[in-house]
Amino acid sequence: xxxxxxxxxxxxxxxxxxxxxxxxxxxxxxxxxxxxxxVTRVAERPGLTLHPSDNRVExxxxxxxxxxxxxxxxVVVVSSGDPGVFAMASAVFEAVEAGPPEWRDLDIRVLxxxxxxxxxxxxxxxxxxxxxxAINLSDNLKPWSVIEKRLRLAAExxxxxxxxxxxxxxxxxxxxxxxxILKDACGDARPVIFARAVSTSEEEIRIVPLTExxxxxxxxxxxxLVGSSTTRIIERDGLPIVYTPRSAxx
Amino acid sequence: xxxxxxxxxxxxxxxxxxxxxxxxxxxxxxxxxxxxxxVTRVAERPGLTLHPSDNRVExxxxxxxxxxxxxxxxVVVVSSGDPGVFAMASAVFEAVEAGPPEWRDLDIRVLxxxxxxxxxxxxxxxxxxxxxxAINLSDNLKPWSVIEKRLRLAAExxxxxxxxxxxxxxxxxxxxxxxxILKDACGDARPVIFARAVSTSEEEIRIVPLTExxxxxxxxxxxxLVGSSTTRIIERDGLPIVYTPRSAxx
Numbered sequence: 001x002x003x004x005x006x007x008x009x010x011x012x013x014x015x016x017x018x019x020x021x022x023x024x025x026x027x028x029x030x031x032x033x034x035x036x037x038x039v040t041r042v043a044e045r046p047g048l049t050l051h052p053s054d055n056r057v058e059x060x061x062x063x064x065x066x067x068x069x070x071x072x073x074x075v076v077v078v079s080s081g082d083p084g085v086f087a088m089a090s091a092v093f094e095a096v097e098a099g100p101p102e103w104r105d106l107d108i109r110v111l112x113x114x115x116x117x118x119x120x121x122x123x124x125x126x127x128x129x130x131x132x133x134a135i136n137l138s139d140n141l142k143p144w145s146v147i148e149k150r151l152r153l154a155a156e157x158x159x160x161x162x163x164x165x166x167x168x169x170x171x172x173x174x175x176x177x178x179x180x181i182l183k184d185a186c187g188d189a190r191p192v193i194f195a196r197a198v199s200t201s202e203e204e205i206r207i208v209p210l211t212e213x214x215x216x217x218x219x220x221x222x223x224x225l226v227g228s229s230t231t232r233i234i235e236r237d238g239l240p241i242v243y244t245p246r247s248a249x250x
Numbered sequence: 251x252x253x254x255x256x257x258x259x260x261x262x263x264x265x266x267x268x269x270x271x272x273x274x275x276x277x278x279x280x281x282x283x284x285x286x287x288x289v290t291r292v293a294e295r296p297g298l299t300l301h302p303s304d305n306r307v308e309x310x311x312x313x314x315x316x317x318x319x320x321x322x323x324x325v326v327v328v329s330s331g332d333p334g335v336f337a338m339a340s341a342v343f344e345a346v347e348a349g350p351p352e353w354r355d356l357d358i359r360v361l362x363x364x365x366x367x368x369x370x371x372x373x374x375x376x377x378x379x380x381x382x383x384a385i386n387l388s389d390n391l392k393p394w395s396v397i398e399k400r401l402r403l404a405a406e407x408x409x410x411x412x413x414x415x416x417x418x419x420x421x422x423x424x425x426x427x428x429x430x431i432l433k434d435a436c437g438d439a440r441p442v443i444f445a446r447a448v449s450t451s452e453e454e455i456r457i458v459p460l461t462e463x464x465x466x467x468x469x470x471x472x473x474x475l476v477g478s479s480t481t482r483i484i485e486r487d488g489l490p491i492v493y494t495p496r497s498a499x500x
Contacts, residue, residue, distance in 0.1 A: 016271035019364065024266070058496075084371045086496075090379030093493035097484050104486040110372035112364045114269065121334045122360035129340030131400055133383035133409060142498030146408075150381060153407040157400045159383060234347050236354040243343035246308075246336075248392030 003069040005106055007089045009082040009113020010041055014199035017114045025076050025111060033065045034078035034088070042078065058088060062095035066103050082115035086136045086164045117162035120195030120223040123205050125234070125241035127193060127225050130248070132160035137167070137174055144174065148181060155185035160231065160244055163224040167215065175224075176215040182226060186210060191233055191242050193225040194218055207233070207242055253319040255356055257339045259332040259363020260291055264449035267364045275326050275361060283315040284328035284338070292328060308338060312345035316353050332365035336386045336414045367412035370445030370473040373455050375484070375491035377443060377475050380498070382410035387417070387424055394424065398431060405435035410481065410494055413474040417465065425474075426465040432476060436460060441483055441492050443475040444468055457483070457492055 006025045011017035026032065031049045032042050039052040053061045062077070069075045079087035089110050096103045121128040133154050139147060154161050161182075167175040189209035194217045196204040206217065210226065218224055227244060234241040256275045261267035276282065281299045282292050289302040303311045312327070319325045329337035339360050346353045371378040383404045389397060404411050411432075417425040439459035444467045446454040456467065460476065468474055477494060484491040 011269070014271075016274070017269050017362065019261070019267050019269055021264075021266035082368050082372075084368065084376045084378050086379070089372075089376035090493050090496050093376055093379075093482075093484065093491055094495055096491070097482065104484060104491075108491075110376065112267065112368040112372040114362050114364065115368065118332050118334065118362040118365065122332075122339075122362040126334045126339035126343055126360065128334050128384075129336070129343075131383070131385045133381070133404075133407075134378075135381045141496045146498045150407045150409070153403045154383075157383075157403040157407075158396075159400070232343075232347065234343065234354060241343055241346070241354075241358075243340050245344055246340050246391045248396045 002107065003072040003074060005065055005069040005075050005077065005092070005108045006111060007077045007079070007083045007092055008111040009087070009115070010038055010078055010080050011114040012081060012116050012119040012199045013197065017119065017199060019111070019113065022111050022113060028074060029076040030074045031068055032076050032078060033061055038078045038080050058091035059095055062088070062092040063099065065092065066095055066099060066106065069106050070102060079113070082113045083110055084112065085115045085134065116164065116198065116223040117225065119198040120193060120225055123195055123198055124193045124207065124225065126243040127227055127231055128160055128162070128244065129246060130160060130228060130230065130244040132162060134162040134164065136164045137178060138165040138171060139174055151178060151181045152185055155182065158228045160228045161226040165220070166218040166222060166224045168220045175218055179213050179215060182210060188229065190227040190229065190231055192227065193242060194222050195225065196222045198223065205239060207240060252357065253322040253324060255315055255319040255325050255327065255342070255358045256361060257327045257329070257333045257342055258361040259337070259365070260288055260328055260330050261364040262331060262366050262369040262449045263447065267369065267449060269361070269363065272361050272363060278324060279326040280324045281318055282326050282328055283311055288328045288330050308341035309345055312338070312342040313349065315342065316345055316349060316356065319356050320352060329363070332363040333360055334362065335365045335384065366414065366448065366473040367475065369448040370443060370475055373445055373448055374443045374457065374475065376493040377477055377481055378410055378412070378494065379496060380410060380478060380480065380494040382412060384412040384414065386414045387428060388415040388421060389424055397424070401428060401431045402435055405432065408478045410478045411476040415470070416468040416472055416474045418470045425468055429463050429465060432460060438479065440477040440479065440481055442477065443492060444472050445475065446472045448473065455489060457490060
């Protein structure tokens with residue numbers, strides 16, 4: 001009776017972006033664990049038990065999954081996007097490190113997925129085509145001072161920036177401060193992409209000059225990409241193309 | 251006669267990481283264009299013409315693909331990994347911007363893929379679990395001074411770092427300079443992951459303290475991930491787990 005734990009990325013929403021290895025893992029699982037809206041994406045079938053749980057209980061959820069795997073179950077923990085990017089994989093490994101020694105020797109694997117910034121970038125063109133950074137704007141697990149420092153250094157490095165979790169009902173102000181910092185640090189009208197619910201029926205893409213961005217353009221389901229000083233716009237009928245050239249000086 | 255151009259990501263190597271939408275695009279293509287080793291990954295079939303081309307001809311390749319699409323062909327440009335991350339999408343849009351106006355109104359779509367850093371991260375655990383940056387270490391298209399500046403700012407921001415194209419025969423020295431800068435700027439033995447040819451038969455993963463890294467640990471097929479000051483190692487039988495906790499201060 002040897003159990004296993006797979007931490008799998010479901011991609012941004014549509015089934016056409018779920019990799020075959022993730023689909024296979026779900027087809028062979030005895031148990032699927034995750035935040036309610038992600039578990040809802042997994043089809044029910046005989047022999048599979050779904051364990052949806054609420055938001056913000058990542059460590060409890062991880063311990064539950066590890067415990068089931070240690071008792072011989074074949075458990076898949078699902079995340080949206082990629083499980084290693086601001087998602088469940090780190091929470092599971094935090095639980096492993098703090099848990100009983102035998103959890104370290106479990107068969108644990110991470111299966112990558114299409115993370116939100118890649119899906120958002122593809123819809124807009126190629127804004128991530130040159131050096132970039134990814135910052136989680138939630139200050140639930142780090143002080144705001146760390147976020148502000150990283151924003152200023154990222155602007156100085158002239159990175160394209162990808163923001164996860166830009167804004168939520170419980171954190172209405174952080175994204176406004178982020179925009180103020182960027183307007184000050186960048187000092188130009190570089191393009192910003194607001195990509196909401198990419199690949200779902202509610203998908204919405206907006207491209208806005210940094211100088212005209214306002215906080216309410218983002219919500220919990222929005223990925224925000226901020227161009228570097230070299231990011232370009234190609235105007236055409238419909239949504240323009242936004243891309244960052246491969247050269248540092250175009 | 252309406253042609254189309256799709257820029258598709260094949261993922262790091264294995265077919266199990268190719269998304270269904272990319273497989274479908276290849277199944278419907280009349281022409282596939284790309285660097286030789288990536289085109290080789292596409293199965294031949296009647297009605298499909300493969301156009302493999304050499305490295306470093308990205309703009310010529312892009313113009314060829316755009317020209318065929320403008321003449322009614324259904325063209326797929328293939329990249330490894332994700333096409334928007336240091337790959338073909340930016341080259342195609344550079345060609346669009348510099349090309350005839352009618353190219354702007356072509357049906358052009360980008361289909362995301364599993365980029366190398368996500369596949370490498372998954373194999374090691376979850377090193378990208380906190381804020382990170384991605385830097386292309388090739389100085390073919392940017393001066394070395396820009397790379398050095400970004401490395402120092404990324405270390406100051408305490409980003410995890412993902413390095414694409416760390417080292418090649420034509421650029422043997424840049425990665426040695428990168429390691430010297432990081433040893434100086436970081437001043438600790440944080441874990442570095444060398445992930446070579448992930449998901450292929452030649453896959454090799456090494457985890458080395460920064461203080462013990464040497465340039466020849468990387469080659470053209472290696473993805474390098476450098477932990478932040480908070481990145482942790484869980485020792486166990488076999489390869490240890492490397493992950494970065496979700497909190498800035500664990």
